[in-house]
Amino acid sequence: AAQVHDATKRYGKGDSTVMALNGVTVGFQKGRFTAIMGPSGSGKSTLMQCAAGLDQLTSGRAFIGSAELGRLSEKQLTLLRREKVGFVFQQFNLLPTLTAGENIAFPLRLAKRRPDKAWMDQVVQTVGLADRLDHKPSELSGGQQQRVAVARALVERPEIIFADEPTGNLDTHSSGEILSFMQTAVRDLGQTVVMVTHDPGAASYADRVLFLTDGRLTGEVMAPTV
Amino acid sequence: AAQVHDATKRYGKGDSTVMALNGVTVGFQKGRFTAIMGPSGSGKSTLMQCAAGLDQLTSGRAFIGSAELGRLSEKQLTLLRREKVGFVFQQFNLLPTLTAGENIAFPLRLAKRRPDKAWMDQVVQTVGLADRLDHKPSELSGGQQQRVAVARALVERPEIIFADEPTGNLDTHSSGEILSFMQTAVRDLGQTVVMVTHDPGAASYADRVLFLTDGRLTGEVMAPTV
Numbered sequence: 001a002a003q004v005h006d007a008t009k010r011y012g013k014g015d016s017t018v019m020a021l022n023g024v025t026v027g028f029q030k031g032r033f034t035a036i037m038g039p040s041g042s043g044k045s046t047l048m049q050c051a052a053g054l055d056q057l058t059s060g061r062a063f064i065g066s067a068e069l070g071r072l073s074e075k076q077l078t079l080l081r082r083e084k085v086g087f088v089f090q091q092f093n094l095l096p097t098l099t100a101g102e103n104i105a106f107p108l109r110l111a112k113r114r115p116d117k118a119w120m121d122q123v124v125q126t127v128g129l130a131d132r133l134d135h136k137p138s139e140l141s142g143g144q145q146q147r148v149a150v151a152r153a154l155v156e157r158p159e160i161i162f163a164d165e166p167t168g169n170l171d172t173h174s175s176g177e178i179l180s181f182m183q184t185a186v187r188d189l190g191q192t193v194v195m196v197t198h199d200p201g202a203a204s205y206a207d208r209v210l211f212l213t214d215g216r217l218t219g220e221v222m223a224p225t226v
Numbered sequence: 227a228a229q230v231h232d233a234t235k236r237y238g239k240g241d242s243t244v245m246a247l248n249g250v251t252v253g254f255q256k257g258r259f260t261a262i263m264g265p266s267g268s269g270k271s272t273l274m275q276c277a278a279g280l281d282q283l284t285s286g287r288a289f290i291g292s293a294e295l296g297r298l299s300e301k302q303l304t305l306l307r308r309e310k311v312g313f314v315f316q317q318f319n320l321l322p323t324l325t326a327g328e329n330i331a332f333p334l335r336l337a338k339r340r341p342d343k344a345w346m347d348q349v350v351q352t353v354g355l356a357d358r359l360d361h362k363p364s365e366l367s368g369g370q371q372q373r374v375a376v377a378r379a380l381v382e383r384p385e386i387i388f389a390d391e392p393t394g395n396l397d398t399h400s401s402g403e404i405l406s407f408m409q410t411a412v413r414d415l416g417q418t419v420v421m422v423t424h425d426p427g428a429a430s431y432a433d434r435v436l437f438l439t440d441g442r443l444t445g446e447v448m449a450p451t452v
């Protein structure tokens with residue numbers, strides 16, 4: 001569903017250059033749940049953003065389906081993302097003037113698709129926010145805001161969901177609900193999930209775990225158990 | 227070092243009232259490391275902010291040392307916090323136009339205290355940010371921003387540190403460094419630490435773990451082991 005070849009990403013210039021990605025080649029197969037772990041600053045968010053078309057590689061190639069991201073215009077890239085990609089940001093990126101409910105439905109509005117009401121309800125139930133939909137982000141706890149960000153990515157039922165530490169602010173019960181739901185979306189609906197996490201418990205829901213260190217892949221575990 | 231008595235906190239009015247705190251009485255003894263756990267939305271951040279004087283209770287009383295927070299003027303409260311309290315926010319609250327180094331030194335500037343250079347270096351080493359001090363928050367990874375927020379609270383060597391999920395975005399190695407450091411600050415320097423966490427591994431560094439559910443204390447464990 002998505003892949004990168006020989007991907008590099010450089011930030012800064014001269015002495016203060018940081019090679020956030022330093023030669024990464026990886027494929028995310030359709031209908032699979034991949035977890036990515038690694039030290040803080042190892043390049044996980046950078047890899048996710050480049051694979052999802054939210055940022056550009058310095059060198060190397062990135063694909064979603066058969067479309068090469070580096071060859072698309074800004075407009076084509078935006079349309080591709082809107083149609084195929086859901087993204088849960090490490091820092092949520094919610095719209096502060098919209099309520100939780102409006103934030104969740106927002107990508108569907110943008111894509112001019114009508115929310116499937118039954119699906120919307122199921123997603124809202126899963127993230128446990130049914131009684132908080134009328135509140136704005138500033139009136140929600142940290143974990144509730146994170147759950148709004150997760151619901152927003154799930155409700156579009158995109159082909160591929162990139163989730164950057166989606167359970168970092170959640171207790172075991174709330175994370176379990178979300179992780180099982182993503183697992184079900186992969187096994188029953190054929191969606192593809194790529195999830196960054198620091199929690200081995202969360203990684204154990206995935207089919208495969210990749211390890212990133214200093215911008216390079218340094219390991220892989222299939223069908224992990226905690 | 228700090229305590230709350232019969233604390234309640236209500237948000238909203240009428241039908242959409244939320245009792246974020248619903249009768250909490252707890253003391254945080256000087257020189258102790260307390261962890262607070264509980265479901266997302268149970269009132270942990272609210273309890274921390276009211277105990278630290280960043281927000282006002284609806285009813286009940288909060289004290290830092292012998293000073294009753296509800297009886298202080300805004301100015302007295304600000305001075306008390308600046309002198310005695312360090313706070314690590316769940317969403318960091320870094321100043322976007324300052325570098326990591328400037329963010330870390332900021333509270334000392336405000337309090338017109340000179341940073342003790344050796345201590346500053348030790349804190350920066352502990353959080354592993356020595357090579358990122360000249361970068362602004364937007365040029366840092368999620369976990370690096372979290373570590374700036376932690377360093378900023380530690381560098382003032384306040385009597386009491388309130389840390390709201392300080393390791394949520396960190397890998398095991400980085401969290402371990404920070405948690406051991408806080409434990410040392412408590413055992414060797416007599417500081418007081420109150421830490422919200424969803425991670426039982428992090429809670430195991432504390433002397434005592436409190437459990438909060440729906441705005442009430444529902445349990446306590448002394449000297450936890452994982």
Ligand SMILES: Nc1ncnc2c1ncn2[C@@H]1O[C@H](COP(=O)(O)OP(=O)(O)OP(=O)(O)O)[C@@H](O)[C@H]1O
Pocket residue numbers: 132135138139140141142143144169170171237238244245246264265266267268269270271272273316
């Ligand atoms: N400004 C506000 N207006 C209305 N409700 C609020 C406001 N701020 C917080 N709340 C509600 O108060 C309750 C407690 O919030 P709090 O942030 O203390 O939870 P928490 O335990 O820190 O959760 P998390 O683990 O998700 O960070 C939540 O249900 C939240 O939605």
Ligand SMILES: Nc1ncnc2c1ncn2[C@@H]1O[C@H](COP(=O)(O)OP(=O)(O)OP(=O)(O)O)[C@@H](O)[C@H]1O
Pocket residue numbers: 011012018019020038039040041042043044045046047090358361364365366367368369370395396397
């Ligand atoms: N705009 C930028 N300018 C300079 N350096 C940057 C910029 N954005 C990120 N970096 C650096 O690139 C490296 C990788 O960052 P990235 O956000 O991908 O890490 P991460 O693995 O997601 O970390 P975390 O687990 O802390 O979220 C980090 O060292 C970071 O400081």
Ligand SMILES: [Mg+2]
Pocket residue numbers: 044045046090164367368369
């Ligand atoms: Mg990251």
Ligand SMILES: [Mg+2]
Pocket residue numbers: 141142143270271272316390
């Ligand atoms: Mg909170």
